Amino acid sequence: MEECCRMVYAGSYQSHTFRAGGSAYPFGADALEEAARLKLPAESFDYIAGAAGRELTARANIAAFTRYGLIYRVLRHNSPTDPAVTLLGTPLALPVLLAPAGAADLAHPGAEAEAARGAADVGTSLVLSAVTSTPLEDVAAAAPHGHLWFQLAWPGDEQLARSLVHRAEKAGYAAVVLMGDCYAAGWRPRELDHGFFPYRHGHGLGNYSSDPRFWELADHSPSGPGLPDDATRAVAAATWNRVFTRPSLAPEDLATLKSWTHLPVLVKGVCDPGEARCLVDAGADGIAVSNHGGRQLDSGVAALDCLPAVAAAVSGRVPLLFDSGIRTGTDVLIALALGADAVMIGRPWLYGLALGGADGVAHVLRCLKDEFTSALTLTGHHTCATLSPSDLTPVRAP
């Protein structure tokens, strides 16, 4: 009996990152956040960890997972479990991508290149934010074996929008994720308390300051592309603030975006099933259910609570991504059982990045992969394809 258990454990724990004497990084999600808090300056940590208002939605995102119980199953496991999926042509070793995160260099220098490398090490993708300190071409060059996606914040200027999309396609990005939910600033007390908004200080402007069209839109003529001094940085920040988003977007604009690129276009930030259906009708190649990690609208509904209805509305016509509140491998499983094809993580990868650059990001992804694979096996599955709501039962939250 003991031998048998050992065999089973040896098999299922194969990829776990055991290290004699312990790991350099915490394995638990809360411990990871706490370690990052201790490491980072308060204004940086609070930009990352913070959310809108009283942060009710950010907490609700996490709490929503406690209302589902996984049903575990026995005498089913007769072949190895494979957590890999393919999404819009992108192969993923686990159904978890890194969500776009602006100003990630608050967590670590060279943030985006580190994250792209960490994701590639584990076999998954970074969705690169529009607001990165490293230009998208340099991020792609830093992880030549990785599969990157690009998140577009549709600028007020159409030529700049086209330029960003063309640059991403040319640099080898495999999909465009349109940020749907940031057309107005969220009310974020932690940022207000510190008086710290990273983009005013030149963080996250790499894709803009490297774009000739951006400088044509500048308020004053700076010395040229790049951010050589404080005056240029101030011009760039003021210009960016003016052109960052186009609040007047409508579903019909997807056709315009799709006419600029051969890449699949997803829309991120969808919570309403009717909107999801309308966006797919308008040409969206994928939908990301998300409330931006509770950073935009407080008292907004938990993202997980929107997932079943959006999944029903989309009914498999296009791939469905989910983010906002994913912290563990079992969270991943719950989201997939409710209809997501893959999920994204936001804050957890920034915490891993803060603790150890690419290595820390890879650690976070490996933890999710190992826990997810274990949970997939214990719920009686060999692949993600067979997950369904019948793997879950509603439970009363503790």
Ligand SMILES: Cc1cc2nc3c(=O)[nH]c(=O)nc-3n(C[C@H](O)[C@H](O)[C@H](O)COP(=O)(O)O)c2cc1C
């Ligand atoms: C510091 C930070 C910056 C973010 N920047 C962006 C961004 O530039 N574009 C975007 O679409 N979403 C952005 N997000 C939202 C994430 O993509 C994602 O929706 C959210 O973090 C998921 O929730 P989670 O942090 O609970 O995993 C950001 C999130 C954080 C924490």
Ligand SMILES: O=C(O)C(=O)c1ccccc1
């Ligand atoms: O902080 C964010 O969540 C975010 O997505 C963002 C990006 C650029 C400007 C403002 C907010």
